[in-house]
Amino acid sequence: ATMIDEAEAAVARDRIAKQKAAAQAVADAKAKAQNEGTEFSGRQRRVEVPLVDELEEIPPAGDAETPTFKLLRDSALRCLVLSENPIKSAELLESLQPLGPRGVELVLRCTPAAAELGAKRPDLMKDKER
Numbered sequence: 001a002t003m004i005d006e007a008e009a010a011v012a013r014d015r016i017a018k019q020k021a022a023a024q025a026v027a028d029a030k031a032k033a034q035n036e037g038t039e040f041s042g043r044q045r046r047v048e049v050p051l052v053d054e055l056e057e058i059p060p061a062g063d064a065e066t067p068t069f070k071l072l073r074d075s076a077l078r079c080l081v082l083s084e085n086p087i088k089s090a091e092l093l094e095s096l097q098p099l100g101p102r103g104v105e106l107v108l109r110c111t112p113a114a115a116e117l118g119a120k121r122p123d124l125m126k127d128k129e130r
Helices: 006-036 092-099 114-122
Strands: 002-004 054-058 068-072 079-081 105-107
Touching: 002 006, 006 068, 054 092, 092 114
Parallel strands: 079 105
Antiparallel strands: 002 068, 054 068
């Protein structure tokens, strides 16, 4: 997530509108190919997924007069393995995790933070890891 101001938000809105149009065009083309029976039936190595960013407006806080915006860039990333990275602070990890991409699985196996986080929130751990 990136915090941006109103000028950058206008640029981000334009980019998001283009991304939505591209995603809709891909969906329409896929639906048309299915209806006509011309959809590719062979093995595809990787199907490109159209990604659309999100822009959240955060109301002004304190004596600020203008709102700020949080730009969430969508990602094709679905799993992030941090087993080889010696992450020690579970509190820092919990504070940063909401700022990451949505729908991504974070693997912390064999890190110092994993044990601390597992003890604090056992619902996050899979049965075989308990």
